[in-house]
Structures are given as C-alpha cells and as structure tokens.
Amino acid sequence: MMGHDWQGWQGDSLIFKTASGNTTFKADATLLALGGASWPRLGSDGSWAQILKAEGIDISPLEPANCGFAVEWSDIFRQKFSGHPLKPVIAAFKGTKIKSEIMITEKGIEGSAIYALSSVLRQALRSSDSVFLELDLKPDLTLDAIESRLKKPRGRDTFSNFLRKALNFSPLATGLLMEHPDRKILGDYKPAELARLIKSCPVRLYEAFSLERAISTAGGIRFESLDQNYMLAGKPGVFIAGEMLDWEAPTGGYLLQATMSTAVYAAHRMMAWLESTEF
Numbered sequence: 001m002m003g004h005d006w007q008g009w010q011g012d013s014l015i016f017k018t019a020s021g022n023t024t025f026k027a028d029a030t031l032l033a034l035g036g037a038s039w040p041r042l043g044s045d046g047s048w049a050q051i052l053k054a055e056g057i058d059i060s061p062l063e064p065a066n067c068g069f070a071v072e073w074s075d076i077f078r079q080k081f082s083g084h085p086l087k088p089v090i091a092a093f094k095g096t097k098i099k100s101e102i103m104i105t106e107k108g109i110e111g112s113a114i115y116a117l118s119s120v121l122r123q124a125l126r127s128s129d130s131v132f133l134e135l136d137l138k139p140d141l142t143l144d145a146i147e148s149r150l151k152k153p154r155g156r157d158t159f160s161n162f163l164r165k166a167l168n169f170s171p172l173a174t175g176l177l178m179e180h181p182d183r184k185i186l187g188d189y190k191p192a193e194l195a196r197l198i199k200s201c202p203v204r205l206y207e208a209f210s211l212e213r214a215i216s217t218a219g220g221i222r223f224e225s226l227d228q229n230y231m232l233a234g235k236p237g238v239f240i241a242g243e244m245l246d247w248e249a250p251t252g253g254y255l256l257q258a259t260m261s262t263a264v265y266a267a268h269r270m271m272a273w274l275e276s277t278e279f
C-alpha cells in the first residue's frame, strides 16, 4: 500500500504510519522486502533494522557496499579531474585485479572497478586507517613494452607531453602519477622504474563513502535468524527477501538477481506455509 510506512508490530498486527495517523493490519502471513539502507532518499532507509533488533532478531551491521572510497587528492588534482573517468584501468588490491573504469570525485574514487573491490577494501580498512590500491594505468601494454617506449629520447618535451607521445597517456593518468610523493623527481626516474610505477600506481584510500552514496548494503538479517523457508525464527508467518538479508554482490545485475531469487523463493515458501502442507 502506498504511503504506508511499516513501524513494527502491535501484538500480532502490523503497524503502519500514514498521512492520517497510524493504522494496523492483521496479516495471515507477511513477506518483508524493505531493502537495504543505501540511497535512503529513494525509500529504503534501513529503519527496519532497529524494529527487528528490538524483536531479538540477529542483524549484522548495515554497511556500504559497491561504494567509493575517500582519497586525499591534492587541490590541483581535485580541481582538474573531479568527475573525470579513466578507462581502461586495472585496479588491484591484495591479489584481486579488476579491469574496468574508475571515476575521480572531489572526495575520492569510485566507479565499477572500485565497486567490485569494495568488499575486500572495506574489510581491510577495519584494521587499518588507510590501504593502498594499485592502479595499472596502461593495462594493454606489458611492463617491457612500456619500458622500451620510455627509452625513446625525451628531447625538449615536458614530462606530460613525453608520456602523451610515448604512451598515449591521458592528462588524468599523468595527474595520478603526479599525486605520487616522488612527483618532483618522476622526470628523473629510469624507464624501468617509471614503467613499474605506471603498472602499479599506488592510491591511498581512507574510508568507504557513506551508505547514503553506496549502491547497495552489506550486512542485514543473518541467515541463522531464518529457517530454511526464509521465515524468521520466532516469528511464524514472517518471511524475508532481498537486500534485508546478510549478503552482498557486485553490480551488473547480480544484486537484482539475488533480490529476485530470494523473493521468489520466500514467496513460494510463504504460499506453502499459508496452505500449511509442509509445516
């Protein structure tokens, strides 16, 4: 029902807040599919977590997933490149490599390559103030090929012009190199050393962007709180589906797939429960 904000239970009735005050409804069975807590302005604000916690349901903390991360860009880099994409690029963290694109934002970095790594990055940031992501800024050339191109005489070209001519480097890729602490001496790097930096350019990440800006939510109702029918233990007739559950998945349709799969399953089990053939 539109305009009905679920507030929990009163006895065995559901309570809803509406524009004309609270109303209750006694349901034969309930399927809760109230989403996660990301992009709350779209309607799913995770307020159910407090309601269900108060009912003794075990919920792992709701955290941002498929999200960006904070980076302390220099002022000049931020002003020049916020809103600019870089592709193709390989983003790597602890042995996981994703070839896709990144997006520079005022406060950090996001984009599909970062979203795909967000789960491992978030976990690493639990035990550390910051972590280093490594970017391969020229993923289609081998280290040796880059080195040999960098061996060409630079002539009177500036560092950025030289990189543009030798490697077809974009201003953003050069900008990322110039965020390195060695920025003032990069021009003196030997070709092999510079090639290594281009293949593995470190970017220091601090914290995940907030849930408000994340595409999806990690955490949720632990599967241990459900029976095999996705019915809440201790709450007969209350079934759960979608992002309320404690799973996470990358973007690219996987979130919708998991949402719909759990919804279809929970709905079928709820129908079976209502018909009481198997319970």
Ligand SMILES: Cc1cc2nc3c(=O)[nH]c(=O)nc-3n(C[C@H](O)[C@H](O)[C@H](O)COP(=O)(O)OP(=O)(O)OC[C@H]3O[C@@H](n4cnc5c(N)ncnc54)[C@H](O)[C@@H]3O)c2cc1C
Residues within 6 Å of the ligand: 004, 005, 006, 007, 033, 034, 035, 036, 038, 039, 042, 043, 044, 045, 046, 047, 048, 214, 215, 216, 241, 242, 243, 244, 251, 252, 253, 254, 255, 256, 257, 259
């Ligand atoms: C910007 C953005 C981009 C995305 N892109 C992709 C993508 O490319 N691929 C992909 O697979 N997934 C994507 N997703 C994720 C996908 O949309 C979600 O995983 C999916 O919609 C979750 O479905 P759900 O039914 O669990 O929750 P939701 O779709 O969030 O639906 C929950 C509904 O419950 C309502 N609700 C919440 N609380 C209450 C309450 N107390 N009372 C009454 N109603 C309530 C909400 O208003 C909402 O209508 C994206 C999400 C966002 C935010």
